[in-house]
Amino acid sequence: xxxxxxLLLLTAVVFSYAGAxxxxxxxxxxxxxxxxxINKAKPYDTIVVYGGIYKEKQIKIEKPLTLxxxxxxxxxxxxxxxxxxxxxxxxxxxxxTFQNTGISSMEDLAAIKVSNVKNVIIEDNKVxxxxxxxxxxxxxxxxxxxxxxTATAKEEHQIGNGIHMWQxxxxxxxxxxxxxxxxxxxxxxxxxxxxxxxxSDYNLRYGLxxxxxxxxxxxxxxxxxxxxxxxxxYTKGVKMLNNFFEENWGDASYGLLLKDIRDSEVLGNxxxxxxxxxxxxxxxxxxxxxxxxxxxxxxxxxxxxCDENDFVRNNFQLNTFDIATNxxxxxxxxxxxxxxxxxGYDLNKDGVGDVxxxxxxxxxxxxxxxxxxxxxxxxxxxxxxxxxxxALPVVTPENLKDESPSMRPYDFTK
Amino acid sequence: MGRILKYVFYxxxxxxxxxxxxxxxxxxxxxxxxxxxxxxxVILSLMSIVLMVMPLISIVFATIHFYNSYEFIExxxxxxxxxxxxxxxxxxxxALSLSxxxxxxxxxxxxxxxxxxxxxxxxxxxxxxxxVFVSLAFLSSVLTRDKAKAIGIAxxxxxxxxxxxxxxxxxxxxxxxxxxxEKVTLALVSLNPVDLGxxxxxxxxxxxxxxxxxxxxxxxxxxxxxxxxxxxxxxxxWIFVPTYFSIRIFSRKDL
Numbered sequence: 118x119x120x121x122x123x124l125l126l127l128t129a130v131v132f133s134y135a136g137a138x139x140x141x142x143x144x145x146x147x148x149x150x151x152x153x154x155i156n157k158a159k160p161y162d163t164i165v166v167y168g169g170i171y172k173e174k175q176i177k178i179e180k181p182l183t184l185x186x187x188x189x190x191x192x193x194x195x196x197x198x199x200x201x202x203x204x205x206x207x208x209x210x211x212x213x214t215f216q217n218t219g220i221s222s223m224e225d226l227a228a229i230k231v232s233n234v235k236n237v238i239i240e241d242n243k244v245x246x247x248x249x250x251x252x253x254x255x256x257x258x259x260x261x262x263x264x265x266x267t268a269t270a271k272e273e274h275q276i277g278n279g280i281h282m283w284q285x286x287x288x289x290x291x292x293x294x295x296x297x298x299x300x301x302x303x304x305x306x307x308x309x310x311x312x313x314x315x316x317s318d319y320n321l322r323y324g325l326x327x328x329x330x331x332x333x334x335x336x337x338x339x340x341x342x343x344x345x346x347x348x349x350x351y352t353k354g355v356k357m358l359n360n361f362f363e364e365n366w367g368d369a370s371y372g373l374l375l376k377d378i379r380d381s382e383v384l385g386n387x388x389x390x391x392x393x394x395x396x397x398x399x400x401x402x403x404x405x406x407x408x409x410x411x412x413x414x415x416x417x418x419x420x421x422x423c424d425e426n427d428f429v430r431n432n433f434q435l436n437t438f439d440i441a442t443n444x445x446x447x448x449x450x451x452x453x454x455x456x457x458x459x460x461g462y463d464l465n466k467d468g469v470g471d472v473x474x475x476x477x478x479x480x481x482x483x484x485x486x487x488x489x490x491x492x493x494x495x496x497x498x499x500x501x502x503x504x505x506x507x508a509l510p511v512v513t514p515e516n517l518k519d520e521s522p523s524m525r526p527y528d529f530t531k
Numbered sequence: 532m533g534r535i536l537k538y539v540f541y542x543x544x545x546x547x548x549x550x551x552x553x554x555x556x557x558x559x560x561x562x563x564x565x566x567x568x569x570x571x572x573v574i575l576s577l578m579s580i581v582l583m584v585m586p587l588i589s590i591v592f593a594t595i596h597f598y599n600s601y602e603f604i605e606x607x608x609x610x611x612x613x614x615x616x617x618x619x620x621x622x623x624x625x626a627l628s629l630s631x632x633x634x635x636x637x638x639x640x641x642x643x644x645x646x647x648x649x650x651x652x653x654x655x656x657x658x659x660x661x662x663v664f665v666s667l668a669f670l671s672s673v674l675t676r677d678k679a680k681a682i683g684i685a686x687x688x689x690x691x692x693x694x695x696x697x698x699x700x701x702x703x704x705x706x707x708x709x710x711x712x713e714k715v716t717l718a719l720v721s722l723n724p725v726d727l728g729x730x731x732x733x734x735x736x737x738x739x740x741x742x743x744x745x746x747x748x749x750x751x752x753x754x755x756x757x758x759x760x761x762x763x764x765x766x767x768x769w770i771f772v773p774t775y776f777s778i779r780i781f782s783r784k785d786l
Contacts, residue, residue, distance in 0.1 A: 368747055487708040488745045492716055496729060497583055498697035
């Protein structure tokens with residue numbers, strides 16, 4: 118009985134595929150423009166678009182279709198329109214180049230806008246100089262994969278976000294490269310989603326901007342040289358795994374900004390050459406493990422509003438300040454990290470230092486209060502007062518210490 | 532002048548101190564490069580030598596040397612030679628030999644292990660600071676007739692510029708923290724050659740220290756070409772002004 122059912126199912130599938138036709142669009146084909154092809158197509162048909170420049174304003178897709186670009190067809194918005202608007206489930210767009218959408222401060226004009234649908238796949242496309250790149254609102258179970266988005270705006274108000282997601286669920290964003298937009302990837306009210314293997318750099322504001330987006334994971338992404346780094350705010354249950362945060366330089370620039378985050382994990386990330394690797398406020402119950410903090414201005418700026426966070430097995434190397442804080446009450450746990458400034462000893466040779474390490478220096482507290490004091494960095498005076506404070510803590514929080522610092526840097530490559 | 536300068540040089544070489552000094556710098560620089568794989572970290576360690584140890588050695592050595600050659604100076608002045616010439620040859624002899632000792636001692640290992648921006652800056656700052664402190668040493672030497680007193684004044688100079696001044700600066704910054712202090716501190720830093728040298732060095736090798744608005748302001752200023760000219764100019768002033776005053780005092784002094 119089961120076999121017959123399976124057979125029936127298979128034939129049904131085969132027949133439905135046989136029913137789907139392929140419509141070709143191109144300058145030397147029967148159909149010259151995409152809109153006409155879409156009007157003619159039945160649901161689940163495939164439209165193949167051949168190379169050439171197509172200037173059709175706001176193409177709407179209102180039935181499930183597959184659009185495939187061959188030989189790099191270019192869809193041009195002539196600096197005035199939105200290019201593609203998807204309002205149907207099960208649409209797949211692949212192999213196109215989208216360029217020059219309009220710029221508007223009233224509407225969010227996008228190269229590809231998708232709203233109120235599910236199972237949409239946007240794959241292997243190029244988006245050049247769009248206002249918003251790929252825009253999803255109220256969607257489910259959709260995929261944005263291997264797209265390249267570039268823009269060349271100079272000011273934040275002239276440009277929108279690269280991949281913009283709003284009020285969606287179960288999205289998958291992988292392997293995209295976004296640069297020159299306002300925010301590389303923008304998430305607001307997006308839940309249960311996965312962001313992986315993306316590269317987001319040279320964006321004007323954040324590489325990743327992330328708000329009210331619970332239970333998401335982002336891993337193996339690269340965020341570098343963005344105006345203000347990465348911001349993750351007002352969220353619970355985020356997993357940040359094996360990401361790379363690099364060269365986010367500037368006064369208000371953070372490798373990773375954590376604001377009001379709860380019950381999350383920051384594991385295996387690398388923070389290299391940021392002004393502030395992690396800035397956190399109002400965050401609790403976050404586990405920081407196996408991260409590398411190297412050559413940053415601040416390793417972690419831990420505001421006193423954070424509590425019950427755990428910092429274990431991280432490497433702190435060549436940072437100007439490892440940890441800075443603005444209060445004396447310590448509600449976080451710091452344990453078993455490697456600190457390159459640690460000068461303790463290990464009598465029983467178990468690889469764990471026998472005296473605690475205090476990662477907050479007096480000078481860090483001074484600079485936290487009076488930024489102009491940074492001028493005295495590496496002077497003899499600062500060296501002396503830091504030494505004195507280490508011997509006899511008065512100003513720095515007494516309890517902010519690593520009781521079992523590692524003698525050797527951890528090797529996370531293994 | 533050339534002849535006197537030559538005698539001063541011979542005299543300095545005879546003490547063998549310079550030889551040891553060069554050798555000390557040479558060996559310690561080499562050792563640091565051997566022990567640490569990261570050349571930037573080596574430059575950082577060398578920086579503390581340049582900012583702390585070298586001014587101390589320069590100022591104490593120059594002061595002692597001045598008093599040791601007091602008889603020679605008196606003898607020279609018995610001849611029909613301008614006081615200025617005698618003084619300047621002594622000054623140049625010490626300044627040139629100390630700075631060349633530094634350049635050879637640290638410069639050769641640096642050349643050997645690779646020249647970078649920060650290494651060049653280290654050599655420039657080191658040389659300028661050496662000469663600045665020789666000038667200060669000569670000033671303290673002409674201020675008094677007593678050798679112990681002169682060394683005391685010299686040490687006070689060193690102590691003041693290395694420690695006390697920074698303490699005062701920190702106090703000023705802390706007290707007036709509610710005001711925009713960027714330009715004021717810029718002026719205040721110019722009043723201390725050691726601080727100026729330190730900031731010039733920091734900008735080439737330790738930019739992550741200079742973050743935030745204040746840091747960005749200093750970076751924009753000192754990091755620019757004009758800023759470099761400014762800081763080198765101020766350091767040159769720190770060489771010329773004490774020398775000018777010590778020549779003035781020396782030429783009018785009753786020896």
